[in-house]
Amino acid sequence: MPETVYCPNPDMNAFENALKQFDAAAKVLNLTQNQVAMIKDPRRIVEVKLPVRMDDGSIEVYKGYRVQHNIARGPAKGGIRFHPDVNVDEVKALAFWMTYKCAVVNVPFGGGKGGVICDPMKLSNGELERVARRYFAEMVDLFGPDKDIPAPDVGTNAQVMAWFLDTYSMHEGEYLPGVVTGKPLELGGSAGRVEATAQGIVHCIVEAAKHLNIDIKKTTVAIQGFGNVGSYSGKILQAEGCKIIAVSDISGAYQCDLGVDVKFMMDYVAKNRSLAGIEKHTKCTKMNDPQKLLELEVDILVPAALENQITSKNAPDIKARIVAEGANGPVTPNGDKILNERGIFVIPDILCNSGGVTVSYLEWVQNRMGYYWENEQIQGDLSRMMRAAFRNVVETSERYKVNMRIAAFIVGIQRVARASELRGLYA
Numbered sequence: 569m570p571e572t573v574y575c576p577n578p579d580m581n582a583f584e585n586a587l588k589q590f591d592a593a594a595k596v597l598n599l600t601q602n603q604v605a606m607i608k609d610p611r612r613i614v615e616v617k618l619p620v621r622m623d624d625g626s627i628e629v630y631k632g633y634r635v636q637h638n639i640a641r642g643p644a645k646g647g648i649r650f651h652p653d654v655n656v657d658e659v660k661a662l663a664f665w666m667t668y669k670c671a672v673v674n675v676p677f678g679g680g681k682g683g684v685i686c687d688p689m690k691l692s693n694g695e696l697e698r699v700a701r702r703y704f705a706e707m708v709d710l711f712g713p714d715k716d717i718p719a720p721d722v723g724t725n726a727q728v729m730a731w732f733l734d735t736y737s738m739h740e741g742e743y744l745p746g747v748v749t750g751k752p753l754e755l756g757g758s759a760g761r762v763e764a765t766a767q768g769i770v771h772c773i774v775e776a777a778k779h780l781n782i783d784i785k786k787t788t789v790a791i792q793g794f795g796n797v798g799s800y801s802g803k804i805l806q807a808e809g810c811k812i813i814a815v816s817d818i819s820g821a822y823q824c825d826l827g828v829d830v831k832f833m834m835d836y837v838a839k840n841r842s843l844a845g846i847e848k849h850t851k852c853t854k855m856n857d858p859q860k861l862l863e864l865e866v867d868i869l870v871p872a873a874l875e876n877q878i879t880s881k882n883a884p885d886i887k888a889r890i891v892a893e894g895a896n897g898p899v900t901p902n903g904d905k906i907l908n909e910r911g912i913f914v915i916p917d918i919l920c921n922s923g924g925v926t927v928s929y930l931e932w933v934q935n936r937m938g939y940y941w942e943n944e945q946i947q948g949d950l951s952r953m954m955r956a957a958f959r960n961v962v963e964t965s966e967r968y969k970v971n972m973r974i975a976a977f978i979v980g981i982q983r984v985a986r987a988s989e990l991r992g993l994y995a
């Protein structure tokens with residue numbers, strides 16, 4: 569895999585796109601050159617080679633990354649992605665978004681992100697465990713409950729976090745659950761963490777609907793991506809009374825105007841690993857072009873897959889009134905411009921999907937106390953923190969007369985810049 573992926577279309581380079589978002593907000597804030605220099609670029613980029621013994625006895629060498637973007641407000645925080653398309657620019661972008669995500673929702677963390685170029689769908693359980701453990705072992709000095717705290721992302725889950733925890737604790741000679749979040753409940757995970765990102769998205773959608781005078785119970789929804797974020801968003805939105813009329817995953821997009829049964833689909837994926845073949849078991853039809861899911865006639869669109877899905881090409885054809893960014897970076901700057909011009913209300917990723925890291929924070933706090941809260945407490949805190957962040961971003965967008973994305977960056981940048989200034993320079 570090349571170091572920096574050659575992008576014939578610069579609109580598709582996630583890090584370049586992230587920097588454009590930063591620049592738009594920095595301009596409104598009139599940041600000084602010193603301020604920009606302190607908070608724009610990643611502080612640390614680590615690349616490692618991971619030799620792993622495969623089940624057939626051969627050795628495969630994978631490439632892994634960890635980027636610590638900023639640590640002014642606290643330890644670096646952010647997930648680890650296992651995906652064949654991982655590249656350093658993507659990890660840099662994801663780490664950058666984590667810095668501002670943590671700042672927008674006001675949890676005391678900086679931003680980081682990691683990734684391994686691999687296809688977890690093609691690895692056996694044993695191979696996956698060896699990739700995970702080798703990754704953590706190679707990076708062991710970087711991580712720590714007060715240094716850098718990973719979590720799940722695309723292609724990783726609670727079991728992978730358990731292997732990370734074990735690798736780290738064995739290395740340090742003590743049990744240190746606060747080194748990762750998104751762990752299984754049995755190992756110091758938090759109630760509500762699995763569905764936290766989705767729950768946070770739904771809090772934002774409910775607030776957005778109120779703000780726009782839309783009756784949430786009368787809305788239709790399309791969801792791109794049926795992993796942790798997409799599937800739980802569907803389930804919780806359905807419980808809110810929305811009608812989910814289309815979902816998609818790697819196998820294709822499936823439409824059902826009468827409304828899909830999200831619970832049935834989640835059970836199906838748990839058994840079959842993907843939605844492939846779901847049309848034979850439900851009233852859904854498989855769409856010819858899965859990308860057309862984004863252009864369906866719906867009230868709410870939740871892109872919950874990967875980056876760069878809504879671009880200048882398809883933005884003119886998006887019909888939703890609300891785009892809730894479940895994924896990180898699903899809309900390119902050119903796509904964003906068009907959505908804004910068309911009056912579509914975009915809830916930006918660094919606000920919309922910040923419920924995951926919010927409950928990660930609550931998990932980390934519980935690990936440090938050694939005392940565990942009931943789900944009720946977690947849900948109350950998550951709801952309060954998400955709604956406060958949403959209101960703050962709306963007010964900022966009204967005060968500065970900017971869209972929600974620029975407003976979210978204004979809130980985040982102000983907090984990171986202030987922390988950075990207060991700390992000053994070490995030497």
Ligand code: GLU
Binds near residue numbers: 646648719720896928
């Ligand atoms: N990977 C998630 C995200 O992109 C969660 C990060 C975390 O909990 O640290 O926000």
